[in-house]
Amino acid sequence: MSYCKITGWALVCWGLMFSCAQAPSYPITPVIEYLGVNKLAVLQEPLGNDTLEIYFSFTDGDGDISLEDSTDVFLFDSRIPTITNQYKIPTISEEGTSNGIRGEITIRIKNVNGGICCVENQFPCFGTPLNPVENFSYEIQIRDRAGNLSNRISTETIQVICQ
Numbered sequence: 001m002s003y004c005k006i007t008g009w010a011l012v013c014w015g016l017m018f019s020c021a022q023a024p025s026y027p028i029t030p031v032i033e034y035l036g037v038n039k040l041a042v043l044q045e046p047l048g049n050d051t052l053e054i055y056f057s058f059t060d061g062d063g064d065i066s067l068e069d070s071t072d073v074f075l076f077d078s079r080i081p082t083i084t085n086q087y088k089i090p091t092i093s094e095e096g097t098s099n100g101i102r103g104e105i106t107i108r109i110k111n112v113n114g115g116i117c118c119v120e121n122q123f124p125c126f127g128t129p130l131n132p133v134e135n136f137s138y139e140i141q142i143r144d145r146a147g148n149l150s151n152r153i154s155t156e157t158i159q160v161i162c163q
Contacts, residue, residue: 118162
């Protein structure tokens with residue numbers, strides 16, 4: 001009778017040991033996924049205070065996200081693809097991230113100092129625009145400490161209210 005109890009407990013312990021969640025297996029190149037924006041229309045600076053928020057998630061298999069002395073998030077505006085807005089992910093300690101890391105990032109773009117502008121003739125925020133509204137989208141990409149670039153994701157179409 002006691003043999004059955006020991007065997008039963010051994011099976012329960014063995015089952016619990018192998019049913020524990022395994023550490024996720026992410027690729028070492030960062031992967032990002034678009035989650036959304038807080039609004040689909042934003043005001044240009046002279047029309048009032050406004051902020052656009054872009055939400056996305058990331059995974060990285062070796063956990064080397066966030067560069068200490070460099071930018072690591074790149075925003076490409078579809079209206080001016082040759083200009084890249086660059087941002088910095090807060091420093092993430094390497095301790096405990098060697099088996100991978102995942103998280104979510106929010107980029108907040110205020111409409112002050114050229115943050116959100118209507119664009120005419122490739123000159124942002126100069127003069128009164130001819131068009132009352134401009135449509136655009138952002139592409140986003142991140143880079144890890146090893147220099148690996150993630151995939152690119154795109155926002156949906158966003159309107160800038162110019163007048």
